[in-house]
Amino acid sequence: MSTPWGKKSSKDGPKTKMLRYLGNNEKHQLAMYMQGHHRGTTLSCQYYLPIRLTFVDADRELKSLVRTAVAAVILKHPILQVGIAGADTKAPRFVQLDSLQLSNHIEWRHILDDDQGLNLCYYNLLGPELDAEFHELEKRPGWRVVIQRCESNRTFAVMFVFNPPHSDGVSAKIFHQHLLEEFIAQIETGTDDINRFIDGDILKLPSSPPELPPPIEQVMKLPVTPKLALKSLWHELKPPIFRREASLAKWVPIQLTPYKTRPRDFTIWLDNVNLIRASCRDHNTTVTGLIQALVLVSLSSRLHSTAAKAFKSTTALNLRRWMGSKPAGNPCLEPEQTMANYATHMTHTFDAKLVSSIRASLATDGDSSREKPKPLPLNMLDQVWIVAARARRDIEEKLDLGAKNDHVGLMRCVPGRQRRMRDAERRPREVSWSVANLGVIDGEIEGRPESIKYAQYTSSAEASGAALVVSLVTVKETELCVTMTWQQCAMDERLAAHVLYDMEEWLGQIASIKRGPPRWPADLEFIEYPTVVS
Known part of the structure; x- marks a missing residue:
């Protein structure tokens, strides 16, 4: 049975631990989502690749590098690791998760065409992604990444879609800047520091509770x-x-x-x-x-x-x-x-x-x-x-x-x-x-x-x-x-x-x-x- 604190028995699935209640602004954004007044926001960026990763036979390496870079950003930012329990109650709360299924958050779209095909695919995808709901809020963090790859050029597009209780526009900028840094780090060193958290399609999250950023009213006075x-x-x-x-x-x-x-x-x-x-x-x-x-x-x-x-x-x-x-x-x-x-x-x-x-x-x-x-x-x-x-x-x-x-x-x-x-x-x-x-x-x-x-x-x-x-x-x-x-x-x-x-x-x-x-x-x-x- 589910308890008031968002914990579940082993019969119902993995345990979740309450971290903190949502702040006033976070609850407002969640209410807009739950009542169907707003869905999602996206910041999409086109990344320029080194030549060696543009060839068809490098596709598997590119996917591995990007997945590991995304995992590194997840581990760097606690808000990307948590679910929301009690979303339809007066006291919604962030809860800790044991792991993430990466395929629920990272999706690849391949386009066998030029830049024009990439742009057309992007615009066909943008509206549906903005309107798509975030499922299982308690089990999945409210964000996803959709990657579009055109094999005939040196770019790939990364669409970061997020539910506003988790992030804002500046957060999306931070996500992309850190993703670029981690992508380069993986190309340079190929470190196993991140890969040790990845088991197939599962990203194992740290067992210690993540230090969530506090709600704004706990950081500064809002007279x-x-x-x-x-x-x-x-x-x-x-x-x-x-x-x-x-x-x-x-x-x-x-x-x-x-x-x-x-x-x-x-x-x-x-x-x-x-x-x-x-x-x-x-x-x-x-x-x-x-x-x-x-x-x-x-x-x-x-x-x-x-x-x-x-x-x-x-x-x-x-x-x-x-x-x-x-x-x-x-x-x-x-x-x-x-x-x-x-x-x-x-x-x-x-x-x-x-x-x-x-x-x-x-x-x-x-x-x-x-x-x-x-x-x-x-x-x-x-x-x-x-x-x-x-x-x-x-x-x-x-x-x-x-x-x-x-x-x-x-x-x-x-x-x-x-x-x-x-x-x-x-x-x-x-x-x-x-x-x-x-x-x-x-x-x-x-x-x-x-x-x-x-x-x-x-x-x-x-x-x-x-x-x-x-x-x-x-x-x-x-x-x-x-x-x-x-x-x-x-x-x-x-x-x-x-x-x-x-x-x-x-x-x-x-x-x-x-x-x-x-x-x-x-x-x-x-x-x-x-x-x-x-």
Whole structure:
């Protein structure tokens, strides 16, 4: 029989030992998953191989090296070793596992084609992987790795898919950076330190309890003022008649089923990325602030004022910045190298006056019939930069405020998370879009041919959260990938696709303006050749 502490008798299977209860943020993420509001998140990276591992006869060696490297990362990060017991109760808890069946967490897909085939296979795989459930939460950690190998080139793609109670976007970056390091270590030394834990398809985990990273509320103070606590409580409990904010996203009704994520993306080459960043610095903003402004302008131009008078959006933030190295009471904790969910977000509100002025500048009030994106008029670009700078100021004010009155701190003021999710299903959607910028992945290790050449960060749809989820990531000295997802059954497909096309067009326009017209070098000499008379 199962006990309240998650232990099982030998008749029911292997014993599990409780390690700790989930923290407030972890329970919130778990409730979203259990109620079908969100499924998974993925960070996919393309790895560049040394020549000797590209041949067909090296396939078995490559699989062995990757499997051992993944095992090494698992043993390095305790959160990858644990299950969740009591996921549907008020007190879910992390439990220790004796072993992992690697085939449950590592899957290979072979493509007998070129780069185009690899890309096509990736996009056919991305949506289903984002939406796939994590089975047997108590027995299996909530993550998996899907590896795509194309035998005609020197790359293979690693898709790390995770359940947010276990990790966040920064954790996914850590996973890939450590996987690259361990992959190189296996190529160099072929050490048996990891292989001794592997018995066929089974990874034997250490018998001593893993030292799980603590929940954020045990690492740092998350103070909430009484005024904000009461305001938050009223927001959760107030009757529908009082939910009349102009920024509500009523144009995207909440619909849980059928749950299907629709992902789309585009890539910006390095030269244009540098030009866009330079333009952002010139206008006192960041790429995140610019993306916030561009989505606002796109939706304002394509939705009629009767459908959306104002908008609300969010920006994802990393709580690790306020934790510091080896925080008090946790002398072994290095947050910047620790896989855990230490994420939060902040809110931006774009009021009716601002949205109306954007529509006036574009001389439109919801031109949803416009198929192709058009360049922005210069006066509208000026307004884009004003909004982008304002979004950056919002973020800076939040960073200056620190963890005070943070979204995660408020979670302790709102009991009954799964009930809260069910209540949200009956309300109007609040957030129109979210932006999560994962920043830069350093995919190079000096003197080594193995490297990360490309990355894509993608979240599954938010059934009751942001209607559009925009995710960004860059590999150092390579291109920027922008991904957008939405729930197919709730969102107008054409509208969502047009927002993405607008962003791509306008980012290219900004790069082109920054580049300026082509100029001849000042010292260029034109040689006049004599006329040849026949």
